[in-house]
Amino acid sequence: MTRLRTIGTAELREQELEAVRRMVVGAFGGRFDEHDWEHALGGVHVMAVEDGEVVAHGAVVPRVLVAGGRELRTGYVEGVATRGDRQGRGLATLVMAEAGRVIGRGYELGALADGTGIPGFYQRLGWEIWQGPTFVAGPGGPERTAEEDGSVLVLRTAASGELDLAGSLICDWRAGDVW
C-alpha cells in the first residue's frame, strides 16, 4: 500500500531525512549535488511511502519570485524523484498532485525548473511553461538566466492574480543552480 506523508524538514528525524536524501540522490543517478539537496530543505517534503520506505519525493520550499514587477510568495518544487524500481507507476504524479495542493493552500504561485526530460510531465498537472525571459536577482540587479528560459514552469493558485507568462520572471539568489 502506498501512503502519502507531508512533513516539514524540521520535523523529520535525522535518519528519516537521510533516507530521503539517499533515495533522491540514487534516483537522480549522480545528477544531484549538495546544493541541490540544500535547495530541497526548509519547507515541506511530500513523500510516497511503501512498507515504511520512501519511494517518491518532492519538496515545496518557500522562495520569492518577481513576475511582471510583482513579488509573489512562491512554493518552489525541488528534489522530485521516484526510486528506480518504483518508477512508471504514478508515484511522482501522486506526489506532485499533493505538492500542488500544498502550494494552493499556502502560496501565491508554484514554480520549478523542469529537469525530467519527459514532455508534458508537469503540464498534465496544471503547470505551465513560463514563456518570457528569466532572471536571477543578483547583487547588482537582475541578471539574465537565458539558459533556463523555457524550462521554468509555474502553477497558478487562487492568489496568483493576473499573470503575464510572456513577461519577465525573476528568482531570488541562492548558491548552486538558481532555478
Ligand SMILES: CC(C)(COP(=O)(O)OP(=O)(O)OC[C@H]1O[C@@H](n2cnc3c(N)ncnc32)[C@H](O)[C@@H]1OP(=O)(O)O)[C@@H](O)C(=O)NCCC(=O)NCCS
Ligand atoms: C521523473 C520521475 C520523477 C518520474 O517519476 P515516476 O514516479 O516514474 O512518474 P509517474 O509514474 O508518475 O509518471 C507520470 C507520467 O510521466 C511519463 N513518464 C514517466 N516516466 C517516463 C519515462 N521514463 N519516459 C517517458 N515518459 C515517462 C508518463 O507519461 C507517465 O504517465 P503514464 O503513467 O500515464 O504513462 C522519475 O523518472 C525520476 O525519479 N527521475 C530521476 C530524477 C528526475 O529527473 N527528477 C525530475 C526533476 S525535475
